Amino acid sequence: MNKQADVDHIPFSRVVCDGRELELIREVLASGWLTTAGKCELFEGRFAAAVDATFACAVNSCTSGLHLALEALGVGAGDKVFVPTMTFTATAEVVRYLGADPVMLDVEYGTCLLDHAALRAAIAAHPEVKVLVVVHYGGQAAAMTGEGETGLLDICRRHGIRIVEDAAHAFPARHRGRMIGSIGDITCFSFYANKTITTGEGGMVTTNDPDLARRIRLMRLHGIDRDIWQRYTSDKPSWEYDVLAPGFKYNMPDINAAIGLAQLERAGLFRDERERCARHYFEALQHLECIDLPVLRERFEDHAWHLFPIVLNGAAPVERNLFIERMAEHGIGTSVHYKPLHRMTYYRRRYQLEPHLFPNAEKIWRGCVSLPIYPALSDGQLDRICASIEKVLAT
Numbered sequence: 337m338n339k340q341a342d343v344d345h346i347p348f349s350r351v352v353c354d355g356r357e358l359e360l361i362r363e364v365l366a367s368g369w370l371t372t373a374g375k376c377e378l379f380e381g382r383f384a385a386a387v388d389a390t391f392a393c394a395v396n397s398c399t400s401g402l403h404l405a406l407e408a409l410g411v412g413a414g415d416k417v418f419v420p421t422m423t424f425t426a427t428a429e430v431v432r433y434l435g436a437d438p439v440m441l442d443v444e445y446g447t448c449l450l451d452h453a454a455l456r457a458a459i460a461a462h463p464e465v466k467v468l469v470v471v472h473y474g475g476q477a478a479a480m481t482g483e484g485e486t487g488l489l490d491i492c493r494r495h496g497i498r499i500v501e502d503a504a505h506a507f508p509a510r511h512r513g514r515m516i517g518s519i520g521d522i523t524c525f526s527f528y529a530n531k532t533i534t535t536g537e538g539g540m541v542t543t544n545d546p547d548l549a550r551r552i553r554l555m556r557l558h559g560i561d562r563d564i565w566q567r568y569t570s571d572k573p574s575w576e577y578d579v580l581a582p583g584f585k586y587n588m589p590d591i592n593a594a595i596g597l598a599q600l601e602r603a604g605l606f607r608d609e610r611e612r613c614a615r616h617y618f619e620a621l622q623h624l625e626c627i628d629l630p631v632l633r634e635r636f637e638d639h640a641w642h643l644f645p646i647v648l649n650g651a652a653p654v655e656r657n658l659f660i661e662r663m664a665e666h667g668i669g670t671s672v673h674y675k676p677l678h679r680m681t682y683y684r685r686r687y688q689l690e691p692h693l694f695p696n697a698e699k700i701w702r703g704c705v706s707l708p709i710y711p712a713l714s715d716g717q718l719d720r721i722c723a724s725i726e727k728v729l730a731t
């Protein structure tokens with residue numbers, strides 16, 4: 337490959353690790369405790385404080401967290417769970433892990449979020465559904481609460497539906513002043529390599545409910561009751577423990593927690609830098625009529641800005657796929673969030689899902705492109721991205 341082109345390339349995503357991560361990893365290696373121990377506990381405590389949650393349980397991915405969340409809420413074979421179609425497959429696959437079935441919902445054009453009217457209609461059509469998984473798409477909070485019971489949480493409470501929040505994009509984010517992670521029944525965060533903070537692979541589950549927290553903690557590590565184990569260690573041999581359920585192996589190793597602790601220290605800084613990118617895009621792209629920019633329901637500073645999704649609308653002279661190819665020729669990496677789940681072979685076939693059932697998701701899918709948004713992007717690079725967009729759209 338051409339070296340020069342390599343230097344000029346602007347990737348879609350890039351992590352920031354400045355050495356603090358290494359410092360904390362060294363402490364873990366020196367301690368001899370590589371699996372879940374002190375660093376993990378510290379990370380859980382600090383994360384809980386950061387999102388104003390009572391309990392935080394570190395796991396090895398957001399996917400594991402979502403699985404644990406639904407298990408703790410009692411989702412089982414034959415049950416149904418509402419899931420938006422505009423999300424990553426993890427949001428829906430965990431429903432299948434438990435033998436339950438996802439009921440796919442369309443989202444609002446502009447925000448890509450579930451809105452209260454769609455939820456009300458879905459509840460009327462599927463009164464048997466007991467759990468909703470809501471996705472804070474792109475890092476903007478869905479309307480959990482609202483005036484006159486228009487909030488998703490208000491509607492669910494009235495119908496006895498529990499809410500799990502897929503906050504894989506939404507750390508740190510607020511909804512009407514409250515931190516995401518402190519609002520619904522259970523919230524799951526992702527620390528996958530390209531998320532707003534990373535542990536390499538990892539996730540966090542938060543809740544304010546002590547019973548749910550206890551169940552999640554139990555099932556995270558083989559169903560071994562650690563509390564009982566700890567209580568009895570003083571007068572029983574250290575090898576003895578009890579198994580209360582067939583749990584999972586979803587714990588977060590201390591090496592990953594060390595990276596998480598270092599990232600958490602700068603999470604606010606990272607968010608501010610992504611907000612700078614978002615403001616730059618709004619400023620530079622708002623005059624382009626063939627692009628629909630993301631619609632804001634929350635304040636700029638309450639958005640985690642994990643993604644900056646634009647939609648090429650009907651007026652665009654190039655189709656989405658060609659646009660992405662042309663941007664790549666300009667040395668700019670982009671992505672798509674998402675090809676909706678109702679278009680994925682497994683879900684489409686199993687649930688006979690037709691595109692016309694999801695008009696907004698279809699309209700988004702046809703034109704959606706996610707632009708680079710991360711702290712390391714300089715204003716000069718942002719200018720270059722915007723200039724390339726203009727050029728590609730002028731063809």
Ligand SMILES: *Cc1c(COP(=O)(O)O)cnc(C)c1O
Nearest residue numbers: 397398399424426504526527528
């Ligand atoms: C990344 C992502 C997940 C899965 O996160 P992992 O930590 O990789 O398991 C789930 N939901 C959404 C919306 C995501 O973007």
